[in-house]
Amino acid sequence: MERLLRIDRRVIFVLIFAAVLVPFLANLKLKPGAPSPSTRDVYDFIGKLPAGAAIMLAFDYGPASMPELQPMAAAICRHAFRRDLRVICLALSPQGFLLADRVLAETGPQEGAAYGEDYVNLGFKPGYTAVVLNMGQSIPGVYSQDTKGTPVERLPVMRGIRNYSDIALIVDLASSNTPATWVAFAHERFKVPVAAGITAVMATEYYPFYQSKQLVGLLNGLKGAAEYEYLIENPDRGAMGMASQSIAHAVIIVFVILGNVGYFGARRRRRVTR
Amino acid sequence: MRKAIPLVIGFVTGTFMFVQFFVPHEAGEYGYKLLLDWVQIISAFAMILGLASLFHSNWEKVRRRRRDYGYSVVTLVAFVFMVYVGLFRPGEPVQPRGWVYGRDSQGAVGRWDRELGREDQFSLLIESDQDTGHGSWSNHGTGWQVNWGRVPVMARCPYEVSVYCRAQPAGGPVAALEVSYVDERGEPLPREHPRVEAKPDTADWQQLKVPTKAPEGAAEMHIKLSATGRGKVWFDDLGIRQTEGMASISPPNPKFDQPERLPTIRKLADTEDGSGFKWLFDNVLVPLDATMFSLLAFFMASAAYRTFRARTPEATVLLVVAVIIMLGRVPLGELIHKQFPELCEWFMMVPTVAARRGILFGVALGSIATSLRIILGIERSHLGGS
Amino acid sequence: MAAADALSNLTTGQIVGLWLQAAFTLAIFSFLWSDNPVYKLAEHIFVGISAGYGVVLVWHQAVLPLLLFKLLPQISGGAELSANYWVVIPGALGVLMLTRFFPKYDWLSRWPIAFVVGLYAGAGIPAVVQASILEQSQATLEPLKALHGPLIWGSPPVGSDGASVLTAFNAVLLLTGVICTLSYFYFSLPHTGILGVTSRIGIWFLMVAFGAGFGNTVMARVSLLIGRVQFLLEDWWRGTGIRLFGGG
Numbered sequence A: 001m002e003r004l005l006r007i008d009r010r011v012i013f014v015l016i017f018a019a020v021l022v023p024f025l026a027n028l029k030l031k032p033g034a035p036s037p038s039t040r041d042v043y044d045f046i047g048k049l050p051a052g053a054a055i056m057l058a059f060d061y062g063p064a065s066m067p068e069l070q071p072m073a074a075a076i077c078r079h080a081f082r083r084d085l086r087v088i089c090l091a092l093s094p095q096g097f098l099l100a101d102r103v104l105a106e107t108g109p110q111e112g113a114a115y116g117e118d119y120v121n122l123g124f125k126p127g128y129t130a131v132v133l134n135m136g137q138s139i140p141g142v143y144s145q146d147t148k149g150t151p152v153e154r155l156p157v158m159r160g161i162r163n164y165s166d167i168a169l170i171v172d173l174a175s176s177n178t179p180a181t182w183v184a185f186a187h188e189r190f191k192v193p194v195a196a197g198i199t200a201v202m203a204t205e206y207y208p209f210y211q212s213k214q215l216v217g218l219l220n221g222l223k224g225a226a227e228y229e230y231l232i233e234n235p236d237r238g239a240m241g242m243a244s245q246s247i248a249h250a251v252i253i254v255f256v257i258l259g260n261v262g263y264f265g266a267r268r269r270r271r272v273t274r
Numbered sequence B: 001m002r003k004a005i006p007l008v009i010g011f012v013t014g015t016f017m018f019v020q021f022f023v024p025h026e027a028g029e030y031g032y033k034l035l036l037d038w039v040q041i042i043s044a045f046a047m048i049l050g051l052a053s054l055f056h057s058n059w060e061k062v063r064r065r066r067r068d069y070g071y072s073v074v075t076l077v078a079f080v081f082m083v084y085v086g087l088f089r090p091g092e093p094v095q096p097r098g099w100v101y102g103r104d105s106q107g108a109v110g111r112w113d114r115e116l117g118r119e120d121q122f123s124l125l126i127e128s129d130q131d132t133g134h135g136s137w138s139n140h141g142t143g144w145q146v147n148w149g150r151v152p153v154m155a156r157c158p159y160e161v162s163v164y165c166r167a168q169p170a171g172g173p174v175a176a177l178e179v180s181y182v183d184e185r186g187e188p189l190p191r192e193h194p195r196v197e198a199k200p201d202t203a204d205w206q207q208l209k210v211p212t213k214a215p216e217g218a219a220e221m222h223i224k225l226s227a228t229g230r231g232k233v234w235f236d237d238l239g240i241r242q243t244e245g246m247a248s249i250s251p252p253n254p255k256f257d258q259p260e261r262l263p264t265i266r267k268l269a270d271t272e273d274g275s276g277f278k279w280l281f282d283n284v285l286v287p288l289d290a291t292m293f294s295l296l297a298f299f300m301a302s303a304a305y306r307t308f309r310a311r312t313p314e315a316t317v318l319l320v321v322a323v324i325i326m327l328g329r330v331p332l333g334e335l336i337h338k339q340f341p342e343l344c345e346w347f348m349m350v351p352t353v354a355a356r357r358g359i360l361f362g363v364a365l366g367s368i369a370t371s372l373r374i375i376l377g378i379e380r381s382h383l384g385g386s
Numbered sequence C: 001m002a003a004a005d006a007l008s009n010l011t012t013g014q015i016v017g018l019w020l021q022a023a024f025t026l027a028i029f030s031f032l033w034s035d036n037p038v039y040k041l042a043e044h045i046f047v048g049i050s051a052g053y054g055v056v057l058v059w060h061q062a063v064l065p066l067l068l069f070k071l072l073p074q075i076s077g078g079a080e081l082s083a084n085y086w087v088v089i090p091g092a093l094g095v096l097m098l099t100r101f102f103p104k105y106d107w108l109s110r111w112p113i114a115f116v117v118g119l120y121a122g123a124g125i126p127a128v129v130q131a132s133i134l135e136q137s138q139a140t141l142e143p144l145k146a147l148h149g150p151l152i153w154g155s156p157p158v159g160s161d162g163a164s165v166l167t168a169f170n171a172v173l174l175l176t177g178v179i180c181t182l183s184y185f186y187f188s189l190p191h192t193g194i195l196g197v198t199s200r201i202g203i204w205f206l207m208v209a210f211g212a213g214f215g216n217t218v219m220a221r222v223s224l225l226i227g228r229v230q231f232l233l234e235d236w237w238r239g240t241g242i243r244l245f246g247g248g
Helices: A002-006 A009-025 A037-047 A063-082 A096-110 A128-137 A178-190 A200-211 A221-231 A237-273 B004-022 B026-063 B069-088 B276-307 B313-328 B331-336 B340-349 B351-375 C003-008 C012-032 C037-071 C085-101 C106-146 C149-153 C162-184 C193-238
Strands: A054-060 A086-091 A119-124 A169-174 A194-198 A218-220 B108-113 B123-128 B134-138 B158-168 B174-182 B195-198 B206-213 B220-228 B231-242
Touching (some): A037 A063, A037 A169, A037 A194, A037 A200, A037 A218, A037 A221, A054 A096, A063 A086, A063 A169, A063 A194, A063 A237, A063 B276, A063 C193, A086 A096, A096 A119, A096 B276, A119 C037, A128 A178, A169 A178, A178 A194, A178 A200, A178 C106, A200 B340, A218 A221, A221 C193, A237 B276, A237 B313, B004 B026, B004 B351, B004 C106, B026 B069, B026 C037, B026 C085, B026 C106, B069 B276, B108 B134, B123 B134, B123 B220, B158 B174, B174 B206, B220 B231, B276 C012, B276 C193, B313 B331, B331 B340, B340 B351, B340 C193, B351 C106, B351 C193, C012 C037, C012 C193, C037 C085, C085 C106
Parallel strands (some): A054 A169, A169 A194, A194 A218
Antiparallel strands (some): B123 B231, B134 B220, B158 B206, B158 B231, B174 B195, B174 B220
């Protein structure tokens, strides 16, 4: 029994790595079933917007959270481009705006959307609460140029966009507490609908805001991304990860069980010997 | 004095923002916007402060030869290198001030020729090794160059635009001069673009001339110098003459002799593909950051095995719920039982929301109390003292 | 896309980049075996490059457009048409922030800090009241409508099938959970009597929430590893044409 308590951590490391790697090599695919209501709500909201409406996509994360949030961003962009929505990207996190470029460079051309006409990357500005509040007055007032240095009034995609009253939905893709900022300062004050795509670490913190409908929907971690990919019928990196995710969880659960069996076994033996 | 002024500043800005929320007044709106702009600028300096202190601490480590200071040297070198690449863009072609090589170019390369010129040694060059190659230089582009290259015009006024060109081989590539206009908002005016083209000579410079008239509503002239076909075309000595009236107009950098100055005040092209800055972001920063955090998967698994024990009833609840969530959030859960995801969703939406909301209320009340204490000057810890 | 095609589409810079990414990924993973100089080197390069990235970004996306372009519109590329000298004030306040490096004058750095902290405190109070207290309270009470409509809320009952029984149960459970959790954090009275019971129940709710949090955290961490494995397999191995186990 006590041997179960002495598994070397490197053994665990190797098994976790294998649990993630093998499904890819074996080309094992596991499809999530019906999408979570929170994912479905985001999809339905974007699905009901009229063509030409503008959604704002905030890239509030860095490379560390890419695997979870980048597939969400790509899926939402695809959905929006297919529905002829305008996509305005910006970043409250310094590294987010280059990640936005990556997503747009891939999804834009594939979905027949053009830079400047269907989408734009406005880039990063410091002082995030101030940025969120300030755009309630004027979006061009905060972002006078896009990341390429073009004045925003010369971009067709920005035509008629003054402030939040011209934005149909804000989707915050976040790895920190920015969704709370968007809710408190953009949604409550200017009544613009906000949805969030978050890392699973933050999930329990944001379900209260989803239950209260302060967030119209919530994409939770890689599962949320995979569900959205299936909703738009374009399974991609999120969906591909589901098999590895399943196996790795199973391995971790097995280790937790082993740890407990070992622990209680050892405890009982100690009692018996006493 | 030292204590009073910050307290007054905090009181004034805090009270203003608080009152403005309830009393949206026009003058208030103006001040509100102004303060928010200011905060953004100050936040930028806060970021600079953070970055500078990181530099400073590593610098001190190296200066005092502390333990493992070699790694600090690595950090400093990487830091300086990234800043250098990002701000000064080494290796990228230098352009003459006010002129940009067109993005519509295909199969041709445009560069600033510093060896061949009509009167001096500078000119613009377009070079292609394809019969269909096309390239263009213009005074209009995105970015800060727009202002250097701007040609303001008067609506309804006639002009003559001219440029010298030369080619190699003779009778090879076609050189063209094209003029168009935009209004005050930068919108192109829908008129035919006056244009002239020629197959220039090799031995001597040949002048292209376009007579044109600024249409109604025109505010600026866009000049485009293009070349099509295999070979080289040089352009030099641009001229713009107002053919009626006395006023004269000076074209931007007509001899193409000044390099772009202020290398750091350029458009944000550093975010585009092909720039060294973006390359370093993609190939150094992204993998390091992402991999560093992915290590947590291993440590999490190892820690779960070592410490996650059903010692007490409370710990058992925690463990059971964690396992339900871990299974319910992946397709595996569904394979075990169809209702697994629903059970998982229920745990997230009811008991978890309840507990999280209880915490949220506590945090909210705490932050309101702290905010009031800050505005009223009772809380001073952020000012470095009690 | 076949591996060979993928390779032919890549530029030299991209191929070198992919190999560099792979090298850095493996260098960081080497930490799993033990702390070693290769890991340390990669780690310190990361710190330097990301700090340098921050400087370039602040310059291009903040200092230039927010400050210098407003003072010198002629260098702004048409983004600013006229000068706005008001920005001298926050610019000066910002510079005062840097007095931190000079102990003799560092008291001046309190001015910009007081400005920012005061402003956020003032803007935060109404926002927090609205977003975290009023709306959240409402969302806690509103589901109780499912209990019995006409009596309490003046709206018709939802129905009496199984679904609405569950809805009603959830509504009561939610309210109970919020109150009990709050009571656990109420330290002004000893946790005995009724408060003792509610705070005990509060602990159970908290344990469920922490369990859910842990489950989700495991999910998130594993996802990050999946991202790196996807890079190694899809982008690096397949992208640069390395054939693994005969696959392509």
